[in-house]
Amino acid sequence: MRSLKLLPVLLVFLLTSACIKPKCTKHEMYFGRNSPSGEISEQDWEKFVKENIASKLPGFTVWDGKGFWTSDNGKAEFEKSKVLIYLDCSGQKTLLDKNITEIRKEYIREFSQNSVLWTSLKVSQK
Numbered sequence: 564m565r566s567l568k569l570l571p572v573l574l575v576f577l578l579t580s581a582c583i584k585p586k587c588t589k590h591e592m593y594f595g596r597n598s599p600s601g602e603i604s605e606q607d608w609e610k611f612v613k614e615n616i617a618s619k620l621p622g623f624t625v626w627d628g629k630g631f632w633t634s635d636n637g638k639a640e641f642e643k644s645k646v647l648i649y650l651d652c653s654g655q656k657t658l659l660d661k662n663i664t665e666i667r668k669e670y671i672r673e674f675s676q677n678s679v680l681w682t683s684l685k686v687s688q689k
Contacts, residue, residue: 587650589684591646591683594679615666667681
């Protein structure tokens, strides 16, 4: 009899947990600001955003970061960076992946970078 009383609670739990699935993907990109010719200026960064990012992502947030990494010679390096966050709930993964790949490749090319870190995480929008 006790198990029958718990049945409605169990059903509600199962139904709500099945409905609360991540519907969005949070993308983060980390752009280093050191280059062989010196630090990438704020003006150069803003120009890059206008010319290469704004047309590919409909809205995003950017903030300043400070990164540390170990160079090929084993030396700990400090580097200013820009962190870009984009929340995608469109479900158009193929187009978005293509756009982000293009942004990363262009930054690497334009500013002689080794890489642009890109992470993705499934999230629920509330």
